[in-house]
Each structure stands twice: as structure tokens, then as C-alpha cells.
Amino acid sequence: MSSLSRTTTRLLAAAALSTGLAAQALPTQVTVTIENLAPAGGLAFAPLHLAFNNGSYDAFNLGQVAGTAIVSVAEGGAGGAWQAAFAAADPGAVRGTIGGPLFAGGSKTASYMVDSAANPFFTFAAMAIPSNDFFIGNDNPMAHRLFDTAGQLQVSSITVQARDIWDAGSEVFDPAASAFVGDNGLRADQGSVVAFNFAEFAGYNGLTTGAGYTFNSQLAAGTDVYRISFTAAPVPEPQTYALMLAGLAGLGWLARRRQARGA
Numbered sequence: 001m002s003s004l005s006r007t008t009t010r011l012l013a014a015a016a017l018s019t020g021l022a023a024q025a026l027p028t029q030v031t032v033t034i035e036n037l038a039p040a041g042g043l044a045f046a047p048l049h050l051a052f053n054n055g056s057y058d059a060f061n062l063g064q065v066a067g068t069a070i071v072s073v074a075e076g077g078a079g080g081a082w083q084a085a086f087a088a089a090d091p092g093a094v095r096g097t098i099g100g101p102l103f104a105g106g107s108k109t110a111s112y113m114v115d116s117a118a119n120p121f122f123t124f125a126a127m128a129i130p131s132n133d134f135f136i137g138n139d140n141p142m143a144h145r146l147f148d149t150a151g152q153l154q155v156s157s158i159t160v161q162a163r164d165i166w167d168a169g170s171e172v173f174d175p176a177a178s179a180f181v182g183d184n185g186l187r188a189d190q191g192s193v194v195a196f197n198f199a200e201f202a203g204y205n206g207l208t209t210g211a212g213y214t215f216n217s218q219l220a221a222g223t224d225v226y227r228i229s230f231t232a233a234p235v236p237e238p239q240t241y242a243l244m245l246a247g248l249a250g251l252g253w254l255a256r257r258r259q260a261r262g263a
Contacts, residue, residue: 026234028151030114033229034098035107037159039218043201043225044180044211045136046077046127047100051086052114053093055121055142059085062139066168066194070125074135074168075187076179077127092118101129101180103211113235116147122155124228130180130204130215132187133168134197136160136226146230153232160226162219167197181207181215 034048051057059082060070072081079097086095098110122144125137138144146155169192171177177186181204201217209215219225 026116026151026236028114028116028147028153028232028234029111030146030153031109031111031231032098033107033109033231034102035227035229036102036104037224037227038104039216039223040104041213041216042104042218044104044129044209045100045102045226046073046129047079048098048102048124048126048228049073049079049082049095050098050122050124051090051093051095052112052119052146053086053090053121053123053141054119055145057086057089057093057123058139058141059123059125059137060139060166060168060194062195063193065191066133066170070135070137070194071133071168071170073125073127073137074133074166075127075171076184077129079125082125086123094119100126101211114232116151116232120145120147122146122158122228122230124158126226127179128165128201128225130175130178130182130207130209131201132171132173132178132184133190134201135166135168136164137166139166139194146232151234153230155230157227157229159224160228161221162198162223162225163196163221165196165198165225167195167200169193169195173200173203175204175207178204180210 060066069082069085073079086093094112094114096112098108121142123138123141128134148154169190172188172190176182198219201219204215205217207215
């Protein structure tokens with residue numbers, strides 16, 4: 001093999017290596033869009049608490065007493081205890097909050113840098129309002145695996161229906177003491193367990209909300225109320241860019257050398 005051929009082979013190998021590195025799991029910028037799909041004049045939602053994670057933290061379970069973490073979401077929407085508990089259980093998780101309240105027809109977007117290999121799962125929680133302690137979220141921490149083992153996004157959206165709304169069972173249902181239509185300072189402990197419940201929203205019909213509109217639930221079990229959508233774009237690391245540029249520069253030099261020899 002001639003010297004020129006060996007040079008060409010090495011440069012092509014370098015270019016292939018750079019392409020291979022770019023194809024590996026890389027930090028990924030994930031854009032999250034949330035939408036309130038509930039009927040106009042109906043449900044609103046407090047800020048969405050979210051985490052890209054390793055699937056190890058389980059915030060609540062159907063039929064069990066709600067812990068302080070999920071209660072901090074369900075009873076006031078602030079979610080400070082949820083965020084702290086997640087950070088303690090899974091320090092490598094990428095956590096965030098997309099602000100609210102989110103009214104019917106509204107949407108919000110935020111972006112996060114995620115290691116798709118370390119944090120392939122997605123967990124979320126948000127208070128549904130008006131309510132005493134209703135919320136949306138996933139009780140199975142591995143319910144939503146966004147990324148496959150190759151780092152490819154495999155879930156484009158999560159849609160929540162009315163039948164999926166949770167009752168934390170921590171606060172007695174009382175419109176006069178409900179957030180968004182009453183005085184939450186009048187709350188009373190319930191001491192029950194986490195259950196599915198959307199029918200009680202009809203108990204708020206006709207009440208004036210904190211946003212000034214008259215509430216009308218209009219919910220059936222299959223009514224879509226919330227959607228979380230995802231788009232992802234890999235972000236090459238600096239060393240990958242360097243290899244790619246080196247390979248391209250080398251191929252350019254080789255082309256010029258050939259032109260010079262042919263002149």
C-alpha cells in the first residue's frame with residue numbers, strides 16, 4: 001500500500017471514529033411541553049414537578065397512605081417535599097418545575113439537559129385545582145421509559161385522562177376549604193389512602209374560582225385533561241466536535257495534495 005493510500009485510510013478511520021462517537025449515547029436536550037386539555041371553564045393545574053431519573057424513587061402507591069412528599073404536591077401544589085425526597089433518593093436525577101397555574105387550553109414549555117443512559121425514566125406530579133388533595137402523576141416509577149438502551153427517544157407524549165386523577169386521601173373533601181375556590185386554611189385531615197377520583201369535581205360546579213371564572217367540571221372518565229410531550233436532540237460533547245473537525249480537515253488536506261500532484 002502506498003504512503004498516500006495509508007494516509008487516506010487513517011483519515012477515513014478518524015472520520016468513522018468521530019461518527020461512531022456521535023452515534024453513542026450523548027447528553028440530550030429534552031424539550032417538555034405541557035398542555036391543559038380539560039374543557040373550558042373546568043380544571044386548572046398547579047406547577048408540574050418532574051424528574052428524569054433512574055426509576056428508583058416511588059413517591060406514592062394506589063391503596064397506600066400518602067407520604068409527605070406527594071401530599072406537598074396534592075394539597076397545595078408547591079411540592080417542596082417531593083423535590084427534596086426525590087433529590088435524596090436519586091441524587092443523579094434531573095429535576096425541574098414547569099410553572100403554573102395552567103388553565104384550560106394553556107400550554108408551557110421548558111428544556112432540560114439529560115443523560116439518556118443514566119436517567120431514562122420520567123416521573124411527574126401536579127395538583128389538580130380546584131381540590132383539597134387531587135393530583136396527577138405516575139405511581140410506578142418505571143411507567144414511562146423515555147429512552148431506549150441506544151439513547152433514542154421512544155415516548156413522544158403522555159396523556160392523562162380524568163379517570164387517571166388521584167385523590168391523596170389526606171384531606172377531607174370540602175369545597176369551602178378547597179384551594180382555588182375556598183380557604184385552604186380550613187382543611188381537615190382525612191387519614192385515608194391514595195385512590196382514583198374524578199367524580200367529586202362536580203361538587204365545585206357553579207363556584208367562582210380564584211381566576212374569576214365559574215367552574216364547570218364537564219368530566220367523564222375518558223376525558224383528556226393533560227398532555228406532556230417530548231422532543232429530544234443529542235448534544236455532541238466537545239471532544240466529538242474536535243475529532244470530526246480533525247477528520248474533515250485531514251480529508252481537505254488530502255484533496256488539496258492530490259490536486260497539487262495532478263497539476
